[in-house]
């Protein structure tokens with residue numbers, strides 16, 4: 001209402017013949033919001049039957065669709081799981097040339113402050129991120145502040161923290177790697193190319209020294225300056241050789257645990273400071289000296305100071321290992337996300353909705369299985385509905401006070417608690433594996449149609465793949481063929497990893513249960529499933545691949561899930577054994593014969 005009033009007041013919205021018209025230029029992304037509120041504004045003019053809830057749903061749906069559209073426009077660019085970043089430490093602040101001024105003191109002492117240190121750059125693994133898409137390709141530390149008169153030193157540059165998802169592997173690029181950017185010395189050398197020796201000297205001096213106004217030429221002539229320059233030059237050489245030593249030990253980090261990012265309780269008011277900055281990647285440059293640094297018995301009034309030094313410049317490759325034992329592959333809307341929630345008692349944080357490309361990024365969740373084949377979330381009658389519907393249902397329950405007097409697990413009588421524990425698979429858990437829910441894959445995804453197929457990289461290393469098709473669609477077998485071809489286009493041989501076909505939404509077949517048993521519909525459903533099985537047997541068996549199981553399921557109503565979990569467990573166990581066997585034969589092979597695995601794969 002309020003937004004609509006504002007729009008009215010600005011002449012943006014005008015009610016004409018009961019229809020609210022929006023006349024805002026460049027409305028862009030706010031169009032949906034405006035139209036949502038403008039509908040509200042027209043409530044008094046046009047009686048509608050829509051409830052607030054419905055309108056909210058429409059609004060949220062529109063918001064999601066916009067997000068999908070954005071992702072689609074990126075052409076798969078935002079599923080980054082490996083990238084190169086160039087990092088620079090901040091430049092040190094310059095020193096200052098100043099002299100103290102005071103009443104009745106004719107010649108005050110030198111009083112220029114030193115510069116501030118350049119800011120360091122750190123890398124911090126955090127659980128808040130799941131892709132590398134928010135990591136900038138070039139990161140530059142903050143520059144240190146310049147020194148000021150009356151001995152005021154410059155402020156140190158604040159540290160810069162690069163946040164990456166947990167599971168990122170960081171490797172510094174070796175000096176001979178062509179993907180590496182120039183370091184600070186190479187960059188300087190390049191800028192001096194083609195100059196005569198005199199010009200080079202002049203340029204280097206300009207870069208290293210600050211002079212008192214109009215004193216540059218005079219300084220050059222003085223012995224004290226020449227001596228100071230010699231000392232500085234020696235220091236610089238020392239620093240360079242130390243840098244070279246350091247570049248022999250390349251930085252390698254496996255960030256597989258999140259680091260605490262607690263707030264420092266003693267941080268000054270309004271200044272949130274984190275205790276952990278992470279791992280140091282590039283240190284900032286050292287600061288320049290103010291003119292008091294050069295004060296001595298033979299130089300009572302130094303009229304020069306030094307500039308701050310460049311920070312370290314290093315390049316790193318970042319690789320995100322999103323390892324899942326099982327990867328789900330299917331068309332949009334096949335029910336992959338619903339299946340993942342059904343397998344994990346709704347713990348997997350993945351969205352479900354009845355339109356294509358609801359899932360935008362791969363989501364990994366863990367399935368916990370007990371010895372008798374039961375798993376977390378197996379409770380009979382569990383329904384996994386669309387996210388919005390579930391949210392609404394929960395809200396209604398909350399508002400009705402259904403949870404108001406319910407006891408917590410610890411408040412319940414002891415015998416009930418025991419039952420609870422027995423029912424909870426954590427108690428009997430004997431095996432666990434991870435499953436990745438992926439965005440929908442469609443025909444020509446390799447040409448960046450839909451969300452592209454670059455997200456497949458994250459499950460490239462998964463032990464087994466499982467196709468999910470919609471059995472209620474007219475020809476689920478055609479979907480299968482497309483899926484297999486797309487996998488092959490992405491990486492030849494990848495489809496041999498597929499182990500099973502899940503024919504989802506089986507509940508939609510066999511006729512309406514409320515109208516009694518419909519023999520004909522049941523026969524049709526059986527025939528459809530048999531045809532799918534025949535197709536898989538005849539067409540989908542690929543050389544080198546195992547024969548695939550076909551299992552009819554209903555993810556929404558958690559039907560036939562135990563069989564699915566049992567089969568998945570079998571695939572994972574076999575694949576883990578194979579991986580172990582390969583690892584042990586590798587260990588026995590002489591080192592020189594070993595094929596060193598290429599961990600960095602270039603972007604598809």
Ligand SMILES: Nc1nc2c(ncn2[C@@H]2O[C@H](COP(=O)(O)OP(=O)(O)OP(=O)(O)O)[C@@H](O)[C@H]2O)c(=O)[nH]1
Nearest residue numbers: 332333334335336337338353357358359440555556
């Ligand atoms: N009747 C029925 N509907 C289902 C079943 N599984 C999923 N659905 C519905 O199918 C729609 C799509 O489900 P999702 O789980 O979002 O499908 P998805 O494969 O993850 O889709 P994308 O994320 O777009 O690739 C939703 O409306 C679900 O409620 C099922 O077993 N039976």
Ligand SMILES: [Mg+2]
Nearest residue numbers: 336337358359
């Ligand atoms: Mg999904």
